[in-house]
Structures are given as C-alpha cells and as structure tokens.
Amino acid sequence: MAGRLTIHPNYWKVFLTFASNSLIRDMTFRANFIFQCISSVSWTAMNVGFYLIIFQFTNSIGEGTGWQRDEFFLFLATTWFINSIVQAFFMSNAEEFSELIRTGGLDFALLKPIDTQFLISFRRIEWSALSNFVAGLFIAGYSLYGLATRETDPYVPSIAMFVLYVFFVMCGVAIMYSVMICLAATSVWLGRNQTLYDFWFYITNFSRYPMEIYNRGWGTALLGLFTFVMPVLVVVNVPARVLAMPLHPRAWWEVPLMLWAIVATIASLAFSRWLFRKSLLSYRSASS
Amino acid sequence: MQLASDQSASKHGDFTSGIHLPNTLPRRLMTWWMVMRIALEERLAYRGDFALGTLMRFLPIITQIFLWGAVFSSLGDDSSTGKKLGGYNFPDMVAYFLLTMIARAFSSMPGLAGGIASQIRQGEIKRYLIQPVDLVGFLLLSRVAHKLAYYFVAAVPFAFVFFLCRGYFADGFPSAHLFIAFVGSLVMGFLLGFFLEATIGMIGFWFLEVSSLLFIFMLFSFFLSGHMFPLTLLPEGVLTIVNFLPFKYLAYFPAAIFLGKIPDDELPTELAIEAGWVAFFIIACRVMYSRGVKRYSGYGG
Numbered sequence: 001m002a003g004r005l006t007i008h009p010n011y012w013k014v015f016l017t018f019a020s021n022s023l024i025r026d027m028t029f030r031a032n033f034i035f036q037c038i039s040s041v042s043w044t045a046m047n048v049g050f051y052l053i054i055f056q057f058t059n060s061i062g063e064g065t066g067w068q069r070d071e072f073f074l075f076l077a078t079t080w081f082i083n084s085i086v087q088a089f090f091m092s093n094a095e096e097f098s099e100l101i102r103t104g105g106l107d108f109a110l111l112k113p114i115d116t117q118f119l120i121s122f123r124r125i126e127w128s129a130l131s132n133f134v135a136g137l138f139i140a141g142y143s144l145y146g147l148a149t150r151e152t153d154p155y156v157p158s159i160a161m162f163v164l165y166v167f168f169v170m171c172g173v174a175i176m177y178s179v180m181i182c183l184a185a186t187s188v189w190l191g192r193n194q195t196l197y198d199f200w201f202y203i204t205n206f207s208r209y210p211m212e213i214y215n216r217g218w219g220t221a222l223l224g225l226f227t228f229v230m231p232v233l234v235v236v237n238v239p240a241r242v243l244a245m246p247l248h249p250r251a252w253w254e255v256p257l258m259l260w261a262i263v264a265t266i267a268s269l270a271f272s273r274w275l276f277r278k279s280l281l282s283y284r285s286a287s288s
Numbered sequence: 289m290q291l292a293s294d295q296s297a298s299k300h301g302d303f304t305s306g307i308h309l310p311n312t313l314p315r316r317l318m319t320w321w322m323v324m325r326i327a328l329e330e331r332l333a334y335r336g337d338f339a340l341g342t343l344m345r346f347l348p349i350i351t352q353i354f355l356w357g358a359v360f361s362s363l364g365d366d367s368s369t370g371k372k373l374g375g376y377n378f379p380d381m382v383a384y385f386l387l388t389m390i391a392r393a394f395s396s397m398p399g400l401a402g403g404i405a406s407q408i409r410q411g412e413i414k415r416y417l418i419q420p421v422d423l424v425g426f427l428l429l430s431r432v433a434h435k436l437a438y439y440f441v442a443a444v445p446f447a448f449v450f451f452l453c454r455g456y457f458a459d460g461f462p463s464a465h466l467f468i469a470f471v472g473s474l475v476m477g478f479l480l481g482f483f484l485e486a487t488i489g490m491i492g493f494w495f496l497e498v499s500s501l502l503f504i505f506m507l508f509s510f511f512l513s514g515h516m517f518p519l520t521l522l523p524e525g526v527l528t529i530v531n532f533l534p535f536k537y538l539a540y541f542p543a544a545i546f547l548g549k550i551p552d553d554e555l556p557t558e559l560a561i562e563a564g565w566v567a568f569f570i571i572a573c574r575v576m577y578s579r580g581v582k583r584y585s586g587y588g589g
Binding site: 046054057205 | 344
C-alpha cells in the first residue's frame with residue numbers, strides 16, 4: 001500500500017449493478033419468476049376478498065373513523081406499496097445476512113471497500129415482489145376513482161397531497177427498513193435467527209390496520225407503544241391518511257402525527273444504523 | 289438405524305443372517321415407539337425458542353380482536369353482544385379465532401408437502417425403497433410425535449392466552465356431546481391435514497419444482513379453511529362451493545362445533561363427510577405414492 005488509498009465507490013452505480021444482476025438472474029428462471037408473481041398477487045387477491053367480505057356487513061372500520069370502503073382500500077394499497085418495496089429490496093437481503101453470520105461469509109462483505117450496511121441491504125433485489133406494487137396501483141386507482149365519483153362529497157386529492165403521500169410512503173419504507181436492520185443485527189448476537197421472518201410478520205401485522213382501532217380499552221397502550229416506541233403504526237397510517245383523508249375536515253392531531261412520522265423516520269434510521277454498527281463490532285467470524 | 293437393519297434382517301433373515309425374527313406386532317410397535325422417540329427428542333431440543341414462538345403466534349389475534357371490535361362497533365353495537373355477522377357476535381368472533389388456533393395446531397403440517405417433494409427431488413426417498421420402513425407411516429409417526437411435543441410445550445402459552453380471553457367464551461364450556469364431537473373433529477383434522485398435504489407432496493414425483501404450486505395451495509387452504517374469518521361470512525354462492533371442499537375441516541369446523549354453531553341434526557352427517565375425506569386422501573396418498581415410485585428413478589449413492 002503506497003500511502004493512503006481512499007476509495008469512494010459510486011453507490012448509485014453499485015446499486016444499479018446489483019439491480020441488473022438480480023434482474024438477469026430472475027430472467028434466467030423465467031417460469032419461476034412468473035409463478036412467484038402469480039403467487040404474490042393471489043395473496044393480494046385473497047386480502048382484497050377478505051376486506052370485501054367485511055365491507056359487505058359494515059360501511060366503515062370503526063365507528064366515526066371515516067375508514068369507509070374506498071378510503072380503506074386506499075389504506076390497503078398503501079400497505080401493499082410499502083410491503084412490496086420492503087420485500088423487493090430488503091427482505092431477502094436481511095435473511096441472507098443471518099445466513100452470512102452463521103456461515104462466516106460476512107468476512108468477505110466486511111473486507112469490501114464499501115459501506116457494509118449498504119452492501120448487506122441492497123445486494124439482491126427481488127423483482128417479483130414488485131408485482132404486488134402493481135397490484136397496489138390497481139387497488140389505489142380503483143379506490144381513488146371511487147372517492148372521486150361517490151355521490152356525497154366526491155373527493156379528489158390535490159397534487160400537494162400526492163407529493164406528501166409519496167414522501168410519507170418513503171418514510172414508511174425507511175422505518176420498516178430500520179426495523180428489519182435491527183432484527184437482522186440481533187442475529188449477530190443470537191446466532192442463527194430463524195424466526196426473523198416470523199417476527200417481522202408479527203410486528204408489521206400491527207401496522208396493517210388504521211390506528212384508531214386500537215384506541216379502546218387496553219389497546220391504547222399498544223397504540224402508544226407502536227406509535228412512539230417502535231413506530232410501526234405511523235408507517236402506513238400517515239401516508240394513507242394524507243391521501244385518503246378519512247375525516248373531513250382533518251382532525252387536529254393529523255399534522256402533529258405527520259411531523260412525528262418525520263422525526264420517527266430519522267430516529268429509527270439513526271438507531272438502526274447505530275445498532276448495526278454495534279452488532280458488527282461483536283461479530284466473530286465463524287469460518288477459518 | 290439399528291432398528292431398521294434389525295427389521296431388514298428379520299424380513300430377509302432366512303438367507304442373510306440366518307437369525308429368524310418374525311415381524312410380529314410387538315416388534316412393529318417397538319419400531320413405532322422408536323420413531324416417535326427420535327422425533328420427540330428432535331423437537332424438544334429447542335424448547336425455549338419453541339415456547340416463545342408459540343406465544344408470538346398469538347400476536348395476530350390481538351389485531352384481529354381490535355379489527356373485529358372496530359367492525360362490530362361500526363354496526364352500532366357497543367354492548368358487543370347483540371349484532372351478529374354470519375351467526376357470530378363479537379365475543380363469538382374472538383373465541384372463534386382462538387379456537388381456530390387449536391384446530392390449526394392439529395391440522396397444519398408445516399413443511400410436510402415441501403419436505404416430501406424435496407426428498408423426491410434430492411433422491412433421499414431411495415432410503416424408504418430399500419429399508420423396510422414405509423415412507424408415509426414414518427412421516428405420520430414423526431408428525432404425531434412432533435405434534436405431541438408441540439402440545440406438551442404449547443399447552444402453557446395456550447392455557448395462558450385462553451385464560452386471559454375466557455370472557456369471550458360467553459356460553460362457557462360446550463355440552464359433553466359437542467365436546468366429544470370437537471375432539472373427534474380435531475383428530476380427524478390432524479389426519480386430513482396430514483394426508484391432504486402428503487398427497488400434494490407426492491406431486492413431486494411428476495413435477496420436480498413444486499414450491500410455487502405449494503404456496504398457492506397453502507394460500508387456498510388458509511383462506512378456505514376459515515383461518516381468516518368464519519366461513520359463514522362468505523356470500524351464499526361461494527359458501528356452497530366451499531362446503532363441498534375438504535379445507536373447512538382444517539379450521540372452521542372444529543371451532544364451529546365448539547361454539548355450538550353446527551346444528552345437532554347436521555353434526556353426524558358433517559362428521560361422516562369429514563371421515564369420508566380422510567379416507568379419500570389416505571387412499572389418494574397411497575395410490576399416488578405407489579404410482580410415483582414406479583416412475584421414480586434414483587441415481588447415484
């Protein structure tokens with residue numbers, strides 16, 4: 001080594017390489033890819049069916065919350081956008097991470113002249129998971145159309161609301177990503193973390209419904225926990241509220257909640273980054 | 289292994305070792321006992337992880353309680369006893385979800401179909417063709433052992449959750465005949481779940497890569513078994529079709545019996561139909577296995 005050799009990789013280029021490599025791999029097994037798309041879309045169809053059944057009997061989720069059918073389906077679409085992005089970009093990588101720890105393959109990731117968290121997070125992109133993103137677009141389009149054409153006060157969101165929506169969806173993805181990185185980091189301490197996916201599923205399960213439903217009895221404690229301590233409830237609720245506007249006029253707490261979502265995003269990113277680096281410090285190679 | 293070779297000796301004893309060990313019932317029972325003990329110990333090795341996993345599995349129930357609470361409250365029913373959806377009021381609904389957890393604890397067979405398919409693909413199935421151990425019987429016994437171990441460990445978290453939720457069981461404990469029917473439907477649910485999945489797994493003899501197919505099958509089974517909601521919520525036409533499928537016996541049926549939602553005069557017929565499905569899949573599984581083995585070619589060691 002002559003002097004200090006500092007390498008500044010172009011992260012964007014590296015990311016594009018990862019993306020195209022994954023796409024090439026997916027296209028090599030094309031039938032499998034199509035099957036994966038079909039199976040994730042049928043999971044979507046089943047959920048839509050479930051909520052259609054619920055809305056046969058009731059016209060809103062919760063009394064006076066304003067989550068009627070079209071509003072709620074916009075909520076569902078938001079869940080689908082966020083989940084599909086997380087699954088496409090991070091899920092398989094996080095699973096791979098626990099495997100790297102177990103096998104000692106993390107050594108090679110640590111040696112590369114690039115930020116380890118970046119390398120671990122984006123290595124593989126699951127393109128088939130984005131089929132649910134498309135499914136989400138259909139659901140969102142359908143419910144926006146429903147909102148715009150309903151008989152009593154038709155509602156068309158403004159451009160600003162769409163911009164805010166995209167912004168808060170990204171915040172939601174960032175929070176989910178942080179949760180996932182935290183879970184992945186724990187596998188350094190726990191050895192093999194087989195139940196990572198389960199745990200992820202159980203936690204994010206709370207985020208899939210309008211937060212008002214928890215606001216009764218002992219649910220208030222859960223509401224507080226999952227809004228302020230582990231902010232998975234703001235992930236879907238904030239963007240969905242912005243766009244669907246279930247309450248006319250908006251409730252007084254919506255703006256503070258949006259601001260909190262921004263704070264929560266920054267805090268969870270910072271915390272997960274800190275935890276990830278801390279976990280790397282206690283990593284002891286498993287091989288050679 | 290030891291046992292397997294003993295048995296093999298007994299079968300071919302006349303010309304291999306000269307030791308004649310008749311394959312009598314006690315010996316067979318011993319084989320079964322051994323298979324079960326191995327599976328039991330395998331399962332209990334990670335009991336901490338296991339108990340925690342069981343408790344976590346109840347977390348989605350919490351969201352279900354609040355979701356349905358919200359749905360019922362928007363029906364203008366805060367006393368939560370009057371209004372019924374598909375014959376279920378709010379406490380019934382929560383009790384239903386808890387009971388389907390029990391039903392699924394019997395009928396769900398994680399990894400069974402996939403395991404069979406991968407054993408076929410990787411050639412491990414050869415073992416069962418050479419050794420005098422029957423594949424289906426072996427898997428069934430291992431499942432029984434796994435399930436027993438599961439109930440042993442899961443009883444504590446289950447009892448805990450049911451105790452916390454006892455208020456939702458408004459009608460208390462069902463009468464004796466319903467309880468017997470409930471237990472019967474659970475046991476048959478186990479057999480149905482096992483042979484249904486095993487039959488699906490045998491498809492691996494014909495198609496090498498079945499994971500996507502299995503996923504779609506799993507989704508259907510999840511939706512149509514009543515794991516997501518009581519099947520009586522389905523629209524009339526769909527419900528008629530679903531009633532003709534075997535899936536409802538995996539989750540909906542036992543829970544509905546316990547809550548007294550199946551009229552007494554229909555109960556024996558329903559149980560008989562379930563038994564019919566069990567018999568059907570036992571035969572289907574056997575037929576597919578023997579057909580599949582004929583197609584199968586195992587290479588390498």
